[in-house]
Amino acid sequence: MARYTGPSCRLCRREGAKLFLKGERCYTGKCAMERRSFPPGDAGRRRPRESEYRIQMREKQKTKRIYGMLEKQFHAYYDIATRKSGVTGETLLQLLELRLDNVVYRLGFAKSRAEARQQVRHGHIMVNGKRVTIPSYRVRPEDTIEVAEKAKELLVIKSAIAISEKVEVPEWLEVDVEKLTGHVLSIPKRDQIDSDVNEQLIVELYSK
Numbered sequence: 001m002a003r004y005t006g007p008s009c010r011l012c013r014r015e016g017a018k019l020f021l022k023g024e025r026c027y028t029g030k031c032a033m034e035r036r037s038f039p040p041g042d043a044g045r046r047r048p049r050e051s052e053y054r055i056q057m058r059e060k061q062k063t064k065r066i067y068g069m070l071e072k073q074f075h076a077y078y079d080i081a082t083r084k085s086g087v088t089g090e091t092l093l094q095l096l097e098l099r100l101d102n103v104v105y106r107l108g109f110a111k112s113r114a115e116a117r118q119q120v121r122h123g124h125i126m127v128n129g130k131r132v133t134i135p136s137y138r139v140r141p142e143d144t145i146e147v148a149e150k151a152k153e154l155l156v157i158k159s160a161i162a163i164s165e166k167v168e169v170p171e172w173l174e175v176d177v178e179k180l181t182g183h184v185l186s187i188p189k190r191d192q193i194d195s196d197v198n199e200q201l202i203v204e205l206y207s208k
Contacts, residue, residue, distance in 0.1 A: 053205075055201060056201045056202070056204055056205035057205060059197065059198050059201040059202055059205075060074075060201070060202045060205055060206075062196075062197065063096075063195070063197050063199075063202060066113075066195055066197070067096045067099070067102065067113065068101075068113045068114055068117065073136075075206070077092060077095050077096060078092055078202070078203075078206050080095060081095060088203050089199030089200050089202065089203045090190045090199065092199055092202065092203075093188075093190065093193050093195065093197065093199055094187055094188055094193075095138070097188050097193055097195075098138050098139050098140075098184075098187070098188075099135065099136050099137070099138065099139075100120055100125065100127065100132060100134070100135055100136070100137040100138075100139055100145070101113055101116040101117040101120055101135035101136070102116070103139050103145055103173065103182070103184065104116035104119060104120060104125055104145065105167075106167070106169060106170055106173055107145065107169060107173060107175045107182040108160060108161060108164030108167050108169065108175060108177070109125075109147055109157060109160055109161070109164075109180065109182075110156075110160050111159070111160045111163065115156065115160070116135070117135040119151070119156070119157075120132065120133060120134070120135045120137075121133055121135065123148065124147060124148050124151035124154070124157070125145065125146070125147065125148065125151075126145070126146045126147070126148050127139065127143055127144070127145055128143055128144055129144075131148065139184050140184065141184050141185065141186050141187060142183070142184065143183070143184045144181060144182070144183055144184075145181070145182045145183075145184070146179070146180060146181040146182070147180040147181075152180055157180070161177060161180075164177065168194075170188065170192050170193070170194065171185075171192050172184070172185050172186045172187070172188040172189075172192050173185060
């Protein structure tokens with residue numbers, strides 16, 4: 001499967017915002033955005049020519065990179081959102097937030113979404129008592145997410161829990177740090193999603 005394998009910090013600099021792709025490093029002075037907040041490349045310091053299309057495109061790219069997916073998969077989520085009732089942009093964000101890898105990250109069991117995806121693929125995460133190895137698995141209200149018993153002693157899990165106080169658990173989730181379990185209380189509302197995203201720009205771009 002195709003995936004981005006370049007430097008994560010380069011993506012943050014390209015979008016001009018912290019995307020929190022490197023876990024703990026993003027909260028320290030070592031973060032690339034703290035040292036070099038301008039875009040990468042020889043033309044990084046030049047002021048780009050603004051246009052409506054460019055603003056919409058950058059917002060879409062930023063959102064893709066926050067949730068760690070490529071164009072085909074991201075567009076598929078948009079297509080699903082357009083077929084559902086309600087506001088398309090808000091529905092799109094809800095679908096992205098309900099991905100299992102994102103929920104594992106939101107619960108504080110992983111330091112980044114990339115790390116959460118790896119945990120899921122390696123079989124370290126259980127949903128309602130069953131092992132799930134698909135990062136895009138869509139959780140539902142009343143689902144229980146937990147770290148598998150054999151994985152609770154892994155260093156990667158323990159280190160994530162150690163810094164989990166820096167990641168605020170959203171209102172639509174509930175977590176028990178001692179038992180390494182979490183519960184999905186409801187489908188997230190827009191004001192419960194703290195991603196720095198203007199979803200309307202994405203809808204406008206794809207609607208053209």
